[in-house]
Amino acid sequence: MVSGTWGLRFGGFDCTPGAREDCDIKVLTFRRGKPVPVTKVVDSMLENGSIEQVIRHDNRDQSLIIGIRAGNSKVVSRVEKELDLECRKVRNELAWTPPDGFGATSVYDVTLADPELVESDDWDIKDLDGYRVWQVTFRSLSFARAAVLTTVAALASGVTPASHTIADGTSATDWTGTAAVTASGGTLRQTVSTTADPFWSGVSYLSAADFIYTPTSPLTWFATENYLYFDVTPQAGGQASWHQASAFADGVALEYLASFTTTGSTTRWYFQCTDASVAELKIHVDGTNVYATGGGSLASATHQIDNVTSTNQAPSTAATPGREALRTIAVKGSAPSPASLAMEHETLGLGKVLILSHPALEIGGFIPNLRIRRVSGGGSETSDGSRVSGKKSTVDTTVPEVFRIPTQGMPRGGYLLLALPVTDTFTDVEVTASTRLATGTLIGTKTTRNRNVQTESGFQILASLTLPPADVPEGSTAQVELSVLSMSGSTVQYDEMFLIPLGDDTGLTLVDCGAGTAAALGTANSRLWIKSASIDRPAPSIWLGTAAGQADAYFAGESAGSWMRHPFTPPSVTVFTANTGGANAAVWATYYESAHTNIVGES
Numbered sequence: 001m002v003s004g005t006w007g008l009r010f011g012g013f014d015c016t017p018g019a020r021e022d023c024d025i026k027v028l029t030f031r032r033g034k035p036v037p038v039t040k041v042v043d044s045m046l047e048n049g050s051i052e053q054v055i056r057h058d059n060r061d062q063s064l065i066i067g068i069r070a071g072n073s074k075v076v077s078r079v080e081k082e083l084d085l086e087c088r089k090v091r092n093e094l095a096w097t098p099p100d101g102f103g104a105t106s107v108y109d110v111t112l113a114d115p116e117l118v119e120s121d122d123w124d125i126k127d128l129d130g131y132r133v134w135q136v137t138f139r140s141l142s143f144a145r146a147a148v149l150t151t152v153a154a155l156a157s158g159v160t161p162a163s164h165t166i167a168d169g170t171s172a173t174d175w176t177g178t179a180a181v182t183a184s185g186g187t188l189r190q191t192v193s194t195t196a197d198p199f200w201s202g203v204s205y206l207s208a209a210d211f212i213y214t215p216t217s218p219l220t221w222f223a224t225e226n227y228l229y230f231d232v233t234p235q236a237g238g239q240a241s242w243h244q245a246s247a248f249a250d251g252v253a254l255e256y257l258a259s260f261t262t263t264g265s266t267t268r269w270y271f272q273c274t275d276a277s278v279a280e281l282k283i284h285v286d287g288t289n290v291y292a293t294g295g296g297s298l299a300s301a302t303h304q305i306d307n308v309t310s311t312n313q314a315p316s317t318a319a320t321p322g323r324e325a326l327r328t329i330a331v332k333g334s335a336p337s338p339a340s341l342a343m344e345h346e347t348l349g350l351g352k353v354l355i356l357s358h359p360a361l362e363i364g365g366f367i368p369n370l371r372i373r374r375v376s377g378g379g380s381e382t383s384d385g386s387r388v389s390g391k392k393s394t395v396d397t398t399v400p401e402v403f404r405i406p407t408q409g410m411p412r413g414g415y416l417l418l419a420l421p422v423t424d425t426f427t428d429v430e431v432t433a434s435t436r437l438a439t440g441t442l443i444g445t446k447t448t449r450n451r452n453v454q455t456e457s458g459f460q461i462l463a464s465l466t467l468p469p470a471d472v473p474e475g476s477t478a479q480v481e482l483s484v485l486s487m488s489g490s491t492v493q494y495d496e497m498f499l500i501p502l503g504d505d506t507g508l509t510l511v512d513c514g515a516g517t518a519a520a521l522g523t524a525n526s527r528l529w530i531k532s533a534s535i536d537r538p539a540p541s542i543w544l545g546t547a548a549g550q551a552d553a554y555f556a557g558e559s560a561g562s563w564m565r566h567p568f569t570p571p572s573v574t575v576f577t578a579n580t581g582g583a584n585a586a587v588w589a590t591y592y593e594s595a596h597t598n599i600v601g602e603s
Contacts, residue, residue: 006099008064010113010136011086015066023070023079028133030096032108032597033060035142035335055504057142062094062108064138065118069131076132083134087113091535094138095147104601105147109535112139141535143335145592146599152329154586155257155272157322158312164221166213166281167230167308174216178209187233187304192287208287209303214280223276225310228254232285233266233304244286249275251282258315258326258574260367261406265477268307270315283308314584317367317576319383320390322583324369324496324576328360331570332593332602336505338532339568339591343577344548349524350513351581352420352458354498358411358506360572366409368576370482370497377401378491388578389496392422395429396491400483404436405499407468407478414502417463417482420495420580426453428488431463435470436481444470449487456561457512458580459498467499496578507566512559513544513581521546526582529553532565540565 007016008027015025035057042051070076086092092110097103118133126132167175169187179190192207222228232245247254247269254271262268285303318324331337341357343350356368371389374381378396395401417431430449434442448463462484472478482499486492500508509530516524525544533540542560545553556563567573568591577587593599 006097006101009095010064011089011092013083013086022075023068025079026067026069027064028067029063029065031063033062035060035596059111059139060142062138062140064136065133067131067133072130073127076130080132080134083136084115087115087136094140104599106144106595106597106599107147108138108140108144110138110140111535143594144597144599145337145594146601149590150332150593152589154588155314155327156586157314157584158224161311161313161321162225163309163311164225165309166219169306174214176212176214178207181211187306189302189304191302209285211283211285211305212280219278219281219310220276221310222273222278225312226273227257227311227314228271228273228309229268229311230283230308231262231266231268231306233306245269246284247271248282248284249273249278250280256328258328260317260326261409262372265406265408273310317369317372318388318390319371320385323388323580324578325587326367326574326576328572328574329568329589330572331568331591333570333595333600335594335596336567336569337591337594338534339566339589340532341530341566341575341587341589342528343579343585343587344527345519345582345585347519347526348582349516349519349526350528350579350585351515352579353509353511353513353528354459354578355509355530356500356507356576357566357573358501358503359569360574366411368498368500369578370403370499373403373405375402375404387495388420388580392493392495394491394493395484395486397486397489400432400485403482403497404479405482407472407476407480410467410480411501411503412468412471413466415465415467416461416500416502417465418498418500419460419462420458420497421460422493422495424492425455426460426462426486426492428486429453429462430485430487431465432483433465433467433469434481435468435472436479438477442481444468457510457559459510459561505567505569507564508562509542509564510561511542511556511563519546521552524581530566
C-alpha cells in the first residue's frame with residue numbers, strides 16, 4: 001500500500017511525485033546522515049583502554065539530489081528559483097513521510113542549505129529536454145523530531161481532599177496472589193521462593209508477586225478519586241532496598257506517575273486510574289536478589305504492601321499536599337529533546353518556585369525535599385499548612401537537624417543543599433555529611449562550614465556536597481546522614497530543605513514570582529513559563545505574568561536565581577516542583593518526540 005500523503009518536503013518545496021502539475025520532481029538520492037557525537041575521556045584507572053562519554057551531539061550532514069523535468073527550460077528555471085529561495089532561509093525544515101502509510105513524518109531542522117547544479121557533459125542536450133539535476137547539501141540539527149508537539153497535561157487535584165482506604169494491612173479478606181496473602185504486622189504479605197537450585201549458595205533471584213484484590217462489589221470511587229497509591233516494603237534478607245511495582249485495573253495497566261521512599265526503605269507508588277468501576281485491582285511487585293545459603297532448601301523472603309488508597313490529590317511528598325509535587329513523565333522517542341515547562345494558578349500568585357527535572361532513575365525512590373527525611377533536631381516540628389512542606393522547625397546552635405537519605409536510588413556525584421527559611425535567614429552554617437551503615441556506624445564524615453550563605457530567590461545555598469561521602473555497592477541498605485547546625489549564635493526557623501543533584505541532564509530553576517497573595521502582575525505573578533532554546537529562538541527564555549496567552553508576560557530577570565535548561569531524556573524524566581504560593585498549581589510541559597533518524601509517532 002502506498003500512502004497518498006507520503007514524500008519529501010523541504011520547506012515549501014514539495015518533492016513528492018505528482019505533487020506539481022507544471023513539472024516532475026524526482027528524488028534521485030536522499031542521504032539522511034547521522035548526529036555527530038562529541039565525546040570526552042573520563043578519568044579512570046583502567047590498565048588498558050579508556051572510558052569515553054558522549055556529552056552531546058553536533059549537527060548532521062545530509063544530502064539531497066533531485067531531477068527536475070518540465071516542458072521547457074523556463075519552467076525548470078522557475079522551479080530552481082523556488083528551491084534557491086528555500087535554501088536562503090535562515091531556518092527551514094526537511095520532512096520525510098514514509099510511503100507505506102504507517103510511518104510518522106520525521107522532521108529535520110535545517111540550519112544551512114547549499115544548492116549546486118549537477119552538470120554533465122551533455123548538459124545542453126538535457127537543457128533541450130527540459131531536465132536538470134540539483135544537489136542540496138544540508139546541515140541540520142542532531143536529531144529527527146516529530147512534526148507535532150507533544151503536550152503533557154497537568155495533573156488536577158480536588159479542591160477538597162477525599163480518599164478511600166482499600167487496604168490498611170489489617171485484613172487479607174478478598175486478597176489472593178501468587179502465593180497465599182496474609183495480614184501481619186500492619187502489612188499484606190506473600191512469602192515466595194527463589195528460582196535457583198536449592199543447593200546453590202550465593203546471590204539468587206527472588207520471584208515476583210501479584211497481590212490481587214477482588215471486592216464483593218466493584219470499586220466505584222475512582223470516578224472522582226482517580227489516583228491510586230500504595231507502599232511497598234522490601235523483604236527481609238533482600239539485597240536491594242527498592243522494588244519495581246506496577247498496577248492494573250480489570251487487567252489494564254495503570255499509568256505510572258511517581259514513586260519515592262517514605263520511611264526507611266519503604267517506597268510509595270502513585271498511579272492514575274480512569275476506570276470508574278473496578279472489579280479487580282492487581283498490584284505487581286517485581287522480584288529482586290536475596291542471598292541463598294544452599295543446603296537443599298530454597299531461599300525465600302516476603303513481599304509486603306500497605307496503605308492501598310484511592311485519592312483525588314495528585315502525587316505529593318509534603319505533609320500537607322499541594323505545594324510539593326512529584327511526577328515521572330514517560331518521554332516519547334529515543335533521543336533527548338528540549339522541553340518547555342509551565343506552572344500556573346488560576347487565582348493566586350505562585351510565590352517562590354523551585355522546579356527540578358532529571359532523568360528518571362533505573363532504581364527509584366530519590367526525592368530532593370528533606371523534610372520527609374528528618375529524624376531529629378534541636379526542636380520539635382510544628383504543623384503549618386501554609387508552608388511548602390506542611391511543617392516548620394528550627395535549626396539549633398547546639399543540637400543539629402539530622403536527615404537520613406537511602407543510598408539506593410540516589411545518584412552518585414555532586415549536590416547542592418538548599419534551605420527555604422520561614423522568616424530569618426542563615427548567615428553562618430555547618431553541614432556534616434556521613435555514610436550511615438545498617439549498624440548505625442558513621443563513616444566518611446566530612447564537615448563543611450559556610451560563613452557567607454547566599455540567597456537565590458528566597459532559597460539559600462547551605463553547602464556543596466559530594467554524596468555519598470563513603471561509597472557503597474548497589475543493594476546496600478546504608479543511608480546518607482546530613483546534619484545542619486547554625487553557627488551564627490542564633491537559631492533559624494525553616495520550612496524545607498532540598499538536596500539537588502548536579503548531573504549533566506539535571507535542570508534547576510529558582511524564581512520569585514512575587515510576594516502577594518491574589519494574582520497580580522508584577523507583585524504576585526500566577527503564571528511562569530520556562531522556554532528552551534530552539535532553532536527559532538536560539539536563547540532560552542523565562543517569563544512571568546498572569547494571562548494564559550502570555551499577553552502580559554515579561555522576562556523574569558533578577559527574579560530568577562537559577563535558570564537551567566530542562567531536557568526531556570527518554571525513556572522518562574522526573575519533575576519535582578515546590579512553591580510557597582497558591583496550592584495545587586498546575587504544571588504542564590511541551591516537547592517534540594525525537595529520534596536518531598526516524599520517528600515512531602507514539603500516541
